Amino acid sequence: MGTALNCNICFIGGGNMAQALIGGLISRGLPATRITVSDPVEKVRQLLQEKDVQVMDDNIAAIQDANIVVLAVKPQVLGNILKSLKGLCDEKLIISIVAGAEISTISALIGTERVVRVMPNTPALVQTGAHGMYATAAVDAKDRELATQVLAATGLTLWVDSEAQIDAVTAVSGSGPAYFFYMMESMIRAGKNMGLDEKVATALTLQTALGAAQMAITSANSPAELRKNVTSPNGTTQAALEVFxxxxxxxxxxxxxxxxxxxxxxxxxxxxDSTK
Structure with a gap:
């Protein structure tokens, strides 16, 4: 195999995250004909057909010609799906975006150690995701690069040094968007309480969040330094931060x-425990 754009990629599960990856890969030049998706829900298959990818509801048939298999299903159905594929994926790279599915669990069920575990997040839907990735020594440098290319189609990719760190990735970036949405909700509510129209409060809050993130990404200064730069002594920002x-x-x-x-x-x- 060469780059991911020269591979046949099969998605087991065609939900939102799979659709985000598929859209990103196609936008980067992967021919839709190289993508196969297996999903039991007819509406999902119909939606994916509009992207000209191959769709079916047979997992075994779907992976037949795949070089890379992306597991994108709910945790509760993972066990039965992997047991049905055991022994059929020896020559394939497995990328799992299934929450909570450890590599040892996946490997034992599917029969291969060529498994990359990924913790993505929902901003992947708008190509601004942050993906934490881990693999054991059974995954070589070439496979790691292929996995990186697949996930990079929807955002930032970072490898961590141990699988235990995936739990920290989950806490920081996997669940992270909800924390920022919570902050946005609170700021919008405060703006309304102070007399702003809801649309005005919303627009100001969202643009401020976008601008602050962009500044933090592009600046040589840390977020702590940027915060200090905005905080004038005895000013409005200091008054708010003191409450925090x-x-x-x-x-x-x-x-x-x-x-x-x-x-x-x-x-x-x-x-x-549930898959044993």
Missing amino acids: DRAQISQNIQTALAAAQKRSQELAQELS
Whole structure:
């Protein structure tokens, strides 16, 4: 195999994240004819057919000519799906975006150790995702590059050093969009309480979030330094930040992410136990 754009890629599951990856890959030059999707839901298959990809509801037939198989199904159905594919994927690279599915669980069920585990996030739907990736030594450099190319079609890709760190990735970026949406909700509500029209409060909040993120991405300064640059002594920003500090917002955020990490670990264990 050469690059991912020269591979046949099969998606088991055609939901939102799979559709995001498919759209990204096609936009980067992968011919739609090289993509096959297996999904049991007819409406999903019909939607994907509009992208000119091959669709079917037979997982075994779908993976037959694939070089790369992307697992994009719900955790609760993963066990039965992988058991049906056992022994059929020895020559294929497996990329899993299934939440909580550890590599050892996938490998035991499908019969190959060429597995890359990915924790994506929903901004992949607009090509601004952040994907944490991990693989064991059974996945060589060429396979890692192929996996990177597949996920990079929808955003940032970062490899972590241990599978345990995927739980931290889940807490930071996997669940992360919801934290920012929560902050946006609160800011919009505050704007309305202070007399702004809802549309005005929403537009100001969303553009401010976009601008702050863009500044943090492009600036040589850290977010902490950028915050200090906006905070004039005894000014309006300081007044707001002092309220945050009194409420221990920073500490509470760290506690919340630790709770998300712990729940990610628990879900992985529950999935492992359920597939034995």
